[in-house]
Amino acid sequence: MALRDRYYEHQRPILGTVSVIGFFLLWEWLLTSVVTVDPFFLTQPSKVAAAAKELFLGGAIWQDLAVSSKAFLWGFSAAVIVGIPTGVFMGWRRRAEYTLDPFFTALYASPLVALAPLLIIIFGVGLTGKVVLVFLLAVFPFIFNAFAGVKSTDRLLVNVVRSFGGKEKDIYWKVILPSILPYMVAGARIAIGRGIVGIIVGEFYAASEGIGFAISRFGDTYRLPEMFAAILVLMILAVVFTEGLRKLENVLAPWKIGQEAR
Amino acid sequence: MVPCIQASDVTLTFRPKDREAVTAINGLTLEVARGEFVSIVGPSGCGKSTFLNVLLGLLKPDKGEIQLNGKRISGPGEERAMVFQEFGLLPWRTVLANVELGLELKGVAADTRRKRARGLIELVGLTAFENHYPHELSGGMKQRVGLARALVTEPEVLLMDEPFAALDAQTRDLMQTELLQIWDRAKKTVIFVTHSIEEAAYLSDRVVIMSARPGKVKEVLRIGLPRPREYEMRLSPGFNEIKSRIWSTLKEELVTRIGGDGAQR
Numbered sequence: 001m002a003l004r005d006r007y008y009e010h011q012r013p014i015l016g017t018v019s020v021i022g023f024f025l026l027w028e029w030l031l032t033s034v035v036t037v038d039p040f041f042l043t044q045p046s047k048v049a050a051a052a053k054e055l056f057l058g059g060a061i062w063q064d065l066a067v068s069s070k071a072f073l074w075g076f077s078a079a080v081i082v083g084i085p086t087g088v089f090m091g092w093r094r095r096a097e098y099t100l101d102p103f104f105t106a107l108y109a110s111p112l113v114a115l116a117p118l119l120i121i122i123f124g125v126g127l128t129g130k131v132v133l134v135f136l137l138a139v140f141p142f143i144f145n146a147f148a149g150v151k152s153t154d155r156l157l158v159n160v161v162r163s164f165g166g167k168e169k170d171i172y173w174k175v176i177l178p179s180i181l182p183y184m185v186a187g188a189r190i191a192i193g194r195g196i197v198g199i200i201v202g203e204f205y206a207a208s209e210g211i212g213f214a215i216s217r218f219g220d221t222y223r224l225p226e227m228f229a230a231i232l233v234l235m236i237l238a239v240v241f242t243e244g245l246r247k248l249e250n251v252l253a254p255w256k257i258g259q260e261a262r
Numbered sequence: 263m264v265p266c267i268q269a270s271d272v273t274l275t276f277r278p279k280d281r282e283a284v285t286a287i288n289g290l291t292l293e294v295a296r297g298e299f300v301s302i303v304g305p306s307g308c309g310k311s312t313f314l315n316v317l318l319g320l321l322k323p324d325k326g327e328i329q330l331n332g333k334r335i336s337g338p339g340e341e342r343a344m345v346f347q348e349f350g351l352l353p354w355r356t357v358l359a360n361v362e363l364g365l366e367l368k369g370v371a372a373d374t375r376r377k378r379a380r381g382l383i384e385l386v387g388l389t390a391f392e393n394h395y396p397h398e399l400s401g402g403m404k405q406r407v408g409l410a411r412a413l414v415t416e417p418e419v420l421l422m423d424e425p426f427a428a429l430d431a432q433t434r435d436l437m438q439t440e441l442l443q444i445w446d447r448a449k450k451t452v453i454f455v456t457h458s459i460e461e462a463a464y465l466s467d468r469v470v471i472m473s474a475r476p477g478k479v480k481e482v483l484r485i486g487l488p489r490p491r492e493y494e495m496r497l498s499p500g501f502n503e504i505k506s507r508i509w510s511t512l513k514e515e516l517v518t519r520i521g522g523d524g525a526q527r
């Protein structure tokens with residue numbers, strides 16, 4: 001009974017870990033015992049792990065990681081700062097919605113990574129081009145989620161604040177912002193994925209360092225375990241960001257804790 | 263003397279997009295004296311909440327106007343506060359922070375507003391819950407938070423939209439007594455919407471009976487019971503007499519409403 005309670009308490013991390021480990025074990029087992037594939041194309045987790053260890057201990061990957069993270073963080077921050085106010089404005093002012101919506105919808109739907117070569121021509125191979133690419137990819141989830149959040153804001157609460165003397169500014173800060181917060185977290189989750197795509201594509205095209213560059217270099221030289229190790233680093237990065245986001249949500253939105261469906 | 267509230271020929275039609283327009287109130291005329299306690303009863307959907315929202319300044323009538331102390335109402339003002347039918351608590355605020363809202367918007371200093379909010383939370387019996395969030399409260403508790411939130415700003419006019427509907431019978435009796443005391447002590451003008459004929463008769467100086475939608479004043483009954491009201495008065499034959507008079511007027515409207523809606527479909 002006690003063990004069972006302990007299990008339910010930590011159900012989430014336990015099930016999560018089991019599924020991840022299970023996946024790697026399956027992968028390892030399939031490639032060693034079931035199908036034998038040319039190591040030229042695919043490789044086992046054990047070899048990837050060895051390569052990853054080498055990369056981290058050798059220190060080569062740290063520099064790449066720092067370069068990519070910097071571009072990511074700049075682009076992502078800019079997306080937050082520009083995206084949220086734009087989306088809120090669009091949601092609150094009908095005229096802004098009618099004016100901006102067609103552009104943003106078209107841009108959100110189109111494969112903006114295709115702009116990478118152009119951006120590199122304009123901004124060069126350095127940091128700026130990558131930052132702009134990350135920004136372009138990450139900003140739309142923020143815009144559209146903020147927009148949807150505003151649209152779903154409870155009119156009654158707006159009226160309540162207004163009736164107690166709240167002005168436009170109070171409505172933004174005391175009603176709209178708290179009520180779009182869960183939408184922002186959902187938007188950020190999508191934006192993280194898109195932003196990482198931006199980094200990689202940017203570095204594939206033209207770069208001399210960064211994780212994306214590392215991946216393409218290892219790929220070009222057929223060093224598959226190293227290449228997978230670099231991809232693994234990205235995955236870990238994405239997971240860390242997403243988990244951080246969950247923690248942040250709990251801090252910013254304490255009223256949500258315990259409200260979540262089990 | 264100028265009446266506190268003077269509603270003349272107030273008419274309001276909702277025009278929702280892609281749907282038929284609904285005239286919620288049509289030619290509503292009513293005067294309320296300063297310090298008077300007036301209840302409004304009427305069939306569901308007859309425009310009671312709509313009327314209160316016009317009084318609060320959230321809705322503008324298409325025709326007619328409401329004057330408050332001789333001045334036309336054109337928006338919300340701090341001399342009025344509403345207890346909302348659907349509570350309208352901010353989910354991201356604790357009970358305490360919800361009650362503080364009005365004072366915060368007025369720019370009252372944090373410690374003063376905390377103290378005043380705590381006083382009202384105690385009055386409505388929720389001291390043990392001041393740090394709880396609305397989703398952790400029962401319906402009746404939420405309603406009492408809404409009551410405390412409206413009272414804390416000490417409005418001259420208190421608009422109450424079925425403020426006790428979600429309460430259990432005992433809490434309801436308690437809250438009625440508290441309300442009458444506050445009303446008496448602070449000389450407030452109260453407009454009180456309710457579906458309970460008994461409650462309307464017990465609390466009010468006058469009971470307004472509204473017609474089915476589009477709502478207007480069908481009849482106004484003065485309640486002659488002496489003040490202060492005592493719980494035992496509810497058991498007197500005179501009280502039953504008042505109740506049955508309100509009921510017989512209201513009943514005609516209920517029949518109209520149900521018949522009317524049926525014919526439309």
Ligand SMILES: Nc1ncnc2c1ncn2[C@@H]1O[C@H](COP(=O)(O)OP(=O)(O)OP(=O)(O)O)[C@@H](O)[C@H]1O
Binds near residue numbers: 285
């Ligand atoms: N925002 C709105 N948009 C469209 N129609 C509305 C709106 N608010 C109210 N109505 C309509 O106006 C009419 C009156 O509504 P109101 O809420 O004032 O009724 P009520 O007398 O308070 O009813 P109840 O006793 O059930 O609370 C109803 O027919 C309702 O459908």
Ligand SMILES: [Mg+2]
Binds near residue numbers: 310311312347423
């Ligand atoms: Mg109503």
